[in-house]
Amino acid sequence: MTTKEMETVLAKLSNHEIIRRGDRAVRCRHELAIEILDCLVEIEGRSIFLKEGYSSLFDYCTRRWHYSPPKAGRFIAAARCIKNFSAVRNLLSQRRITLCGVSRIAGILTDENADRIVREVSGKKYVEIEKIVASFKIAPKTRESIRPIGLQDPAGGRDRSADHEDLFRPNPTPEHYQIESDITDDRAAQSGGNSPVEHLIQRPGHRYEIRFSASEEFRRDLGRAKTVCSRSWNLEAILGRAIKDLLEKRDPERKEARRKKREARKQEKSRGRSPVNPATVSEPTAKDEKKTPGRGTQTSPGRSRHIPDQLRDAVFTRDEGRCTYTSSLGIRCDATAHLQIDHITPYCRGGEHSVDNLRILCGKHNRLAAREMSLTNR
Numbered sequence: 001m002t003t004k005e006m007e008t009v010l011a012k013l014s015n016h017e018i019i020r021r022g023d024r025a026v027r028c029r030h031e032l033a034i035e036i037l038d039c040l041v042e043i044e045g046r047s048i049f050l051k052e053g054y055s056s057l058f059d060y061c062t063r064r065w066h067y068s069p070p071k072a073g074r075f076i077a078a079a080r081c082i083k084n085f086s087a088v089r090n091l092l093s094q095r096r097i098t099l100c101g102v103s104r105i106a107g108i109l110t111d112e113n114a115d116r117i118v119r120e121v122s123g124k125k126y127v128e129i130e131k132i133v134a135s136f137k138i139a140p141k142t143r144e145s146i147r148p149i150g151l152q153d154p155a156g157g158r159d160r161s162a163d164h165e166d167l168f169r170p171n172p173t174p175e176h177y178q179i180e181s182d183i184t185d186d187r188a189a190q191s192g193g194n195s196p197v198e199h200l201i202q203r204p205g206h207r208y209e210i211r212f213s214a215s216e217e218f219r220r221d222l223g224r225a226k227t228v229c230s231r232s233w234n235l236e237a238i239l240g241r242a243i244k245d246l247l248e249k250r251d252p253e254r255k256e257a258r259r260k261k262r263e264a265r266k267q268e269k270s271r272g273r274s275p276v277n278p279a280t281v282s283e284p285t286a287k288d289e290k291k292t293p294g295r296g297t298q299t300s301p302g303r304s305r306h307i308p309d310q311l312r313d314a315v316f317t318r319d320e321g322r323c324t325y326t327s328s329l330g331i332r333c334d335a336t337a338h339l340q341i342d343h344i345t346p347y348c349r350g351g352e353h354s355v356d357n358l359r360i361l362c363g364k365h366n367r368l369a370a371r372e373m374s375l376t377n378r
């Protein structure tokens, strides 16, 4: 029947007849799906796919039946599941679970928990089944990643991330999961195991996809933040604000800029004194000493390992928040994470806490410097 002929037939039917026809088609489709699963059980059990020239059941489904890889994966998982657990097949026949639901529970069913899980998933929606499955699984390790995905939509298309249901959906769909894990694996191989963040080139106007896994507490806090913020705030707006607040408190460059502003204001007030000299920034102020009672500085009697915050911030700013290790060919390390403050002349050999004697190194280069120092002193 052509599309035109079908349209003519359907046009003559009443609404009620259309509904009945649709219901019947869905029922047939469901019964056919079970028939396909039963056939798959036999095809695998008798190794028919091998005799027919296919390397695997997956190869059979994708090449012979032209199933997409995710669909083939779902059918195979479901077929094996109903073969091992007849209760699941009964549930499927009674339409108390969908084929997708069966493929989802397939990985967690054991002889011990099958009865309980079958009872729990019976009649549940896919999203609810995902929650039940998650409670039986150890979460897979999610590789933290930031990857460019395209340019900002100039028309400002609707951002789906603002959908509350989407934000707090427990798991991606199997298809989404499949595609994402492939990408993540590829990227891991390409970047040689380094954090993808380090290899990003900043491009204004680009949009990025950021992935990480989080605890239940984080999800709860995020849900709460969403509740207390305006409805128009999406995940980016909420986390963006939180990060800005954190940087305002912790970023040495911002702290340093504020400190310089304060000093300039102070000096303006007490005119007659010399203007701000950046070199004087490294000197700890009385305020720093007050902040850390009991901890001396290089100026106090009795040496202390404690480096005043002001001095740390000045060194961090001068070194641009980046490891200063430079190779003999002039290549500078680009690490901006796990940074440590290092004394060029070691503290134990009388090295001072001063801008000139301090530098930023990443953990690896700090250890390398320490090893080289101990070798030269042997």
Ligand SMILES: [Zn+2]
Pocket: 323, 324, 325, 333, 334, 335, 361, 362, 363, 364, 365
């Ligand atoms: Zn380094």
